[in-house]
Amino acid sequence: MQTETPSLSAPWPVKPNELPKEIFHREDIFQLELERIFRGPVWHMVGHVAELPKPGDFKTTIVGDVRLLMMHGKDGRVRVFHNSCPHRGTQLETAARGCRGEIECPYHRWVFNMEGALVSASGRDRFPATFRNEDYGLRQLKTEQRHGLIFSTFSDLAPPLDEFLGPAGDVLRQALGGDERVTLLGYQKVVYHGNWKECSDNEGYHAPLLHRAFRLLKWQGGKGTQAVSPYGHKTISAELAEAPKGKFLNDPSLIELRDPSRVPRSFVAQLFPLNLFVRHLDVINMRVAFPLSPHATEVHYAYFSRQEDDSEMCAHRRRQAANLLGPSGFISLEDGAVFDRLHEGSYTPGTVAFQKGVTDDGGIESVQLQNDEASNLFKWQVYQSMMGFTHD
Ligand code: FES
Ligand SMILES: [Fe+2]
Structure with a gap:
């Protein structure tokens, strides 16, 4: 049965560039x-x-x-399962990562192989005669890989993955370095006090204004462009300006690009609803985020190196990743503070409005520049239509 769309305190949209603040904290909307x-x-x-x-x-x-368990099978395939035993529903794995020959549920010791099939269930001589192992394998999500990235969906109605990604698929390939031959360097994990839509609404307008490091390094350049897709994704290609040598940083190697032939120097694929992939200088960064409640969003930053990197290059990438782009890095530290303020501010009544890159009638300029904010409105149209808020 389809849940009804909750009513808002005023019809939405009134103007295409306006958003009601109540959508950022209402529990019924979050559900x-x-x-x-x-x-x-x-x-x-x-x-x-x-x-x-x-x-x-x-x-x-x-x-x-939904808690999920991804496992690399003997056949080389990575499958994505519900992290829940098909018997009585116990969470199967609690560790963030690990390696096991099989998965054993602690409650009644049912055992599943790496491909998710049930291989043994204790005491089954007292199970109904009709019990069949094949009916109790781990429940799987539809899953596909592109450039080593693993995509899953709960819905049979999702479009084909390549259609869903559109041109963002190629940005992801470029961001990874051309193929899937990358190695995990490590993670940073953070919980932001903010609604998931506040966290994913970060745009180019604020970058040189909020982030002091962008200004100190005269980095914004501003020559980049943004592209949007019908499924709500956004990609940004940005040319960073050359930072003044030795002026603000005692160790300028922190902002060095060791592959200077690479153009653009910075690009971002922001995938609807809540994934982000960033290639900034030598940082290769995937962000997977979880909306914990209407008021909190957990983000896992995973950093990668290329398989051909030597140990010095890996150390450079690791240091640049954590210091520049991580949750406490010096070009993103301030975002967390703003998410908190956006969320607190969302409890005041009324609407907010996007302006930079917006036309007089509230629409969107046809070309979106690196430091515009209106490209996010495409994502908001997708949001409105999926949520059923669109009206005539
Ligand atoms: S709940 Fe897993 S074996 Fe019973
Ligand atoms: Fe930011």
């Missing part, structure tokens, strides 16, 4: 987002095969409010 968006007809980037490179390797994750 509907889990149903219609996160468990709806979209693909989620749940990881990269470099996080679980050999048979038996697993990783646990969450999409929306």
Whole structure:
């Protein structure tokens, strides 16, 4: 049965560039987002095969409010299962990552192989005669890989993955370095006090204004462009300006690009609803995020190196990743503070409005520049339509 769309205190949209603030904190809206968006007809980037490179390797994750267990099977395939025993529902794995020859549920010791099939169940001589192992394998999500990135969906109505990704698929390939031959360097994990839509609404307008490091390094350049897709994704290609040598940093190697032939120097693929992939200088960064409630969003930053990198290059990438782009890095530290303020501010009545890159009638300029904010409005149109807020 379809849940009804909750009514808002005023019709929405009034103007295409306006958003009602109540959608950022209402519990009933959050529950509907889990149903219609996160468990709806979209693909989620749940990881990269470099996080679980050999048979038996697993990783646990969450999409929306559903706990998942990804496992690399003996046949080389990575499958994504519900992290829940098909017997009575016990969570199967609690570790973030690990390696196991099989999965054993602790409650009644049912055992599953790396491909998710039930291989033994204790005391089955007292089970009904009709019990068949094949009816009790781990429940799997539809899953596909592109450039080693693993995408899953809960819905049979999701479009084909390549259609869903559109041109963002090629940006992801470029961001990874051309193919899937990357190695996991490590993670940073953070919980932001903010609604998931506040966290994913970060745009180019604020970058040189909020982030002091962008200004100090005169980095914004501003020559980049943004592209949007009908499924709500956004990609940004940005040319960073050359930072003044030795002026602000005692160790300028922190902002060095060791592959200076690479153009653009910075690009971002922001995938609807809540995935992000960033290539900034030598940082290769996948972000997988979980809406914990209407008020909190957990983000896992995974950093990668290329397989051909020597140890010095790996050290350079690791240091640049954590210091520049991580949750406490010096070009993103301030975002967390703003998410908190956006959320607190959302309890005041009324609407907010996008302006930079917006036309007089509230629409969107046809070309979106690097430091515009209006390209996010395409994502908001997808959101409105999936949530059922669109009206004539
Ligand atoms: S709940 Fe897993 S074996 Fe019973
Ligand atoms: Fe930011």
